[in-house]
Structure formats: structure tokens, C-alpha cells
Amino acid sequence: MNRPTISSNFPERATASTHDALLIIDMQKDFLSGGALAVPYGVEVLPVLNSFIAEFVEKGFPIFATRDWHPRNHCSFEAQGGPWPAHCVQGTSGAEFAPALHLPPTTIVISKPSAPNKETYSAFEGTDLEKQLRDLDVRRLFVGGLATEYCVFHTVKDALRRGFAVQLLVDAIRPIKTEDGAKAESEMIRLGATPVLSDVEEPEEVEA
Ligand SMILES: [Zn+2]
Numbered sequence: 625m626n627r628p629t630i631s632s633n634f635p636e637r638a639t640a641s642t643h644d645a646l647l648i649i650d651m652q653k654d655f656l657s658g659g660a661l662a663v664p665y666g667v668e669v670l671p672v673l674n675s676f677i678a679e680f681v682e683k684g685f686p687i688f689a690t691r692d693w694h695p696r697n698h699c700s701f702e703a704q705g706g707p708w709p710a711h712c713v714q715g716t717s718g719a720e721f722a723p724a725l726h727l728p729p730t731t732i733v734i735s736k737p738s739a740p741n742k743e744t745y746s747a748f749e750g751t752d753l754e755k756q757l758r759d760l761d762v763r764r765l766f767v768g769g770l771a772t773e774y775c776v777f778h779t780v781k782d783a784l785r786r787g788f789a790v791q792l793l794v795d796a797i798r799p800i801k802t803e804d805g806a807k808a809e810s811e812m813i814r815l816g817a818t819p820v821l822s823d824v825e826e827p828e829e830v831e832a
Contacts (some may be wrong), residue, residue, distance in 0.1 A: 638676075638766060638791050638820035645686040645762040646676050647783075649747065649769025649776050651725050652691055654711040654718035661711040663770045665798050667724075672796040672822045673768050674726045681728050686760050689727055690747040690769070690779070693719065693735040700743045714738060732756060746778035754786055764789040767817075768796030773808035780812045790817040795824070 640646070654660040656667050680687050692712035700706035712719040721727060737750035747753050757765075765788050767780055776797050783790050792812055799805020813819055 635794060635819040635821050637823060640679055640683055640685055640766065643761060643763040645688060645757060645765055646680045647765045647767045648673055648689045649779055650690055650692055651722050651769050652712050653720050653722055655770045656722055660709050660718050663798050663800055666770050669768060669796045669798055670722060670724050672824045675822050675824050676766060677726050686732060686762065687728065688732045688734055689721060690734045690736065693738050695738050695740045697740050699741050745775045746782045748779065748782040764791065766791045766793055768793035770798060772797045772799035772805035777808040777812060780817055781815060784816050791820045792817040794819045795821050
């Protein structure tokens, strides 16, 4: 598997301001190296997300973290005829957020729906994410996490459709498949997401 290149035509550097929220997608142990459904190079986004977390904490802006929260018999699992190995089962260690992600205690956790017979990639579907964002008068989302062509893609698409502006943190996302990720990234930008970079240097080896 080729290392995905961080795309983008000279994206701007992201800076948060009033009405912004950080939306971190599915940074759970099972999606990182050693996990049940590890996203290649997923650990590389940790220092980038941590730098955004630090900025949002310092400025007092809201931070949301979404998670896959599956029942044991979820339809997306291979044992039930689905495409994925069992992952992020409620209450298991694999469903926990990566310990190296410095989420503050004020983080608002959004668990995706746990019905066994339905797959949900978008964090807006079947959750109160939109209501919570509106209540906080959030108008723009900084989005990063895993995986680019699944939960990041569907969440960004739904955010744009609901009228939120999106800063897509292109160095804080990684795909399961490089090509699919590149396609999803272009599509998010075509739909109106703005690709932006962090100030973090090219990541070195990071432990999950
Ligand atoms: Zn899942």
C-alpha cells in the first residue's frame, strides 16, 4: 500500500475563530495500528489533531469527538455478512478513544447509533450532533479523523448539506484505501469543504 500523499493545492493554514467547533471523527483504538480495523498510517493524524485540540482548548471553543459504537452482532461485521471485521464494540477496549489523543474532559462525545441492523457512517445520522452544534451557535466545523472515505466523507457531506462551513484538515485524515480516499477528498472539496493544513511538521513515528 502506498503512503497516501497529502493532496491539495496550496491550502491555507487553519486558524479557529468564534462560531468554530472541532469535530474529530472516530479516533478509536480499533482504527489505529494493532486495532481490529486499523487504518493505514492512522496514527500520523494524532499530533495534528492534538495541535488543534490545544488551540480549541486555549480559545475555549467546543470540541466534539464521534465514535463508532456497535453492538456485538452489528450487520457491518463479517460474521453477520458485512464487509468489516468486528470493531468498536460498545464497552470494549477497542472502542475507546486513542489514549494519545489529548481530549479534554469537556469534549462532547457523539456515539453513532447502535441498532444492530443499520450501518451509519455520518455522525449527523441518528444523533443529536446538529442540535448541539446549533445550540452552541457553531457555524463552521474543523473536521479530521478516520477514515477519509467513510465516516469523514459522510459526516462532511451531511455538514455541508446542513449549511455548516467545513475546514477539512487534510493532514489530519487518512483513508482505508489510498485511491478511494483521494476521490472522497476531491468530492468533499467539490461540495464546498475548504482544504486546510495544520502548522504541525511532517509527522514522525507515533505510538497509537
Ligand atoms: Zn463501524
